[in-house]
Amino acid sequence: xxxxxxxxxxxxxxxxxKDGDIPWNIxxxxxxxxxxxxxHTVVMGRKTYESIPKKYRPLxxxxxxxLTRNEGWREDGVEVVREMIDIFELLEPGEQVxxxxxxxxxxxxxPLCKYLYISYINSLAEGDTFFPxxxxxxxxxxxxxxxxxxxxxxxxxxxxxxxxxxxxHQSKDFKEKFDSEAFRNTLKIV
Ligand SMILES: NC(=O)c1ccc[n+]([C@@H]2O[C@H](COP(=O)([O-])OP(=O)(O)OC[C@H]3O[C@@H](n4cnc5c(N)ncnc54)[C@H](OP(=O)(O)O)[C@@H]3O)[C@@H](O)[C@H]2O)c1
Numbered sequence: 194x195x196x197x198x199x200x201x202x203x204x205x206x207x208x209x210x211k212d213g214d215i216p217w218n219i220x221x222x223x224x225x226x227x228x229x230x231x232x233h234t235v236v237m238g239r240k241t242y243e244s245i246p247k248k249y250r251p252l253x254x255x256x257x258x259x260l261t262r263n264e265g266w267r268e269d270g271v272e273v274v275r276e277m278i279d280i281f282e283l284l285e286p287g288e289q290v291x292x293x294x295x296x297x298x299x300x301x302x303x304p305l306c307k308y309l310y311i312s313y314i315n316s317l318a319e320g321d322t323f324f325p326x327x328x329x330x331x332x333x334x335x336x337x338x339x340x341x342x343x344x345x346x347x348x349x350x351x352x353x354x355x356x357x358x359x360x361x362h363q364s365k366d367f368k369e370k371f372d373s374e375a376f377r378n379t380l381k382i383v
Contacts, residue, residue, distance in 0.1 A: 194284045194285065194287065194288040194290055195290065195308075196290045196306045196307060197289070197292065197306055197309065197310060198291070198292045198296060198299060198302065198303065198306050198308070198309045198310065198311075199226055199229060199333075200215075200293075200299065200309070200310070200311055200312070200324055201215070201311070201312035201357070202312075202314060202323070202324045202359075203314055203317065203318060203320070204313040204315055204332060204358070206317060206320070206323075207321065207324045207326070208320035208323055209294065209296060209299075209320065209322050209323060209324050210226050210244075210294075210295055210320055210321065210322035211318065211320040211321055213240060213243075213244050214244060215244075216318035217318060217327060217354055217355055218353070218354050219312075219314065219338050219349075219353045219355060219357065220378055221352065222312050222353070222357060225312070225359060226293075228379055228381065229291070229379060229380060230255055230291045230293070230378050231248070231253075231254045231255060232254060233255060233256070233288070233289040233291055234255065234256040234258060234290045234291065235252055235254055235255050235256070235257055235291050235292075236258045236260070236290055236291070236293065236302070237258075237259055237260070237292075237294055237295070237298060238259070238260050238261075238263035238294065239259055239260065239263070240295055240296055241294045241298070242259045242268070242271070242293045249303060250268075251269075251270040257271045257272065258272045258274060258283065259271050259272070259273055259274070260274055260275075260276075260277065260280075261273060261275065262275055265342045268296060276288075277301050277302075278307040292306065295322050296323055299325055300325045302331070303327060306364060307363065307364050307367045308362065308364070308371075309327070309332055309361070309362040310359075310361055311359075311362065312340075312357045313357055313358040314357045315355045315356045315357060315358075316354075316355045317366065330365065332363065332364055332365070333362060333365060334361070334362055335361050335362065336357050336361040336373045336376065337358055337359065337360040337361070338358070338382060339356065339357075340353075340357050340358070341356040342356075353376075359380075361373075361376065
């Protein structure tokens with residue numbers, strides 16, 4: 194199985210959330226997220242799960258796994274684990290697992306991850322949850338693309354409230370070549 198992180202954070206601040214929500218509205222990046230994770234497994238903390246609007250959860254066409262210490266917490270279509278270690282008993286050998294937040298769950302899984310799919314958001318929004326620090330030596334950048342308006346890259350894409358840099362980091366412990374063509378095709382990046 195392969196673990197990867199998917200996250201969007203403020204380029205200068207590493208902010209990921211505020212008051213249980215995401216402090217920007219970037220539909221094009223939500224589409225990237227959906228295209229990347231559909232057909233695979235997503236792992237998240239209970240707070241992130243509850244931050245997803247009810248009509249979109251459990252995230253469709255994905256195996257949803259939620260971490261909580263609350264023995265009574267249940268939700269249709271969700272597999273619940275009380276400890277990180279329990280996740281390994283649920284997973285199959287070839288499974289692609291995307292860790293989708295929030296802060297506490299990113300911290301837990303970062304050391305295990307092969308890829309970090311990071312959208313560096315051009316926003317100075319304040320927040321109360323952050324992506325953990327990591328080193329570019331441990332996770333070198335292997336792919337990046339600036340996403341902005343097609344006529345003026347300094348402006349956001351229509352519908353988005355910020356520009357961003359979609360970036361893939363690969364753990365230095367994994368040497369295999371990243372298939373950027375397949376990645377672009379999956380996300381429909383032109
Ligand atoms: N920008 C992004 O890409 C992005 C992505 C995801 C989330 N977010 C934002 O991040 C914020 C939420 O992050 P957060 O760190 O506060 O919460 P979180 O990581 O989503 O959830 C925390 C909860 O997960 C459970 N948990 C965490 N570690 C556990 C462990 N080792 N064992 C068992 N259960 C464990 C606990 O649930 P119980 O309390 O039920 O025990 C804990 O309270 C929100 O604002 C959200 O919008 C942003």
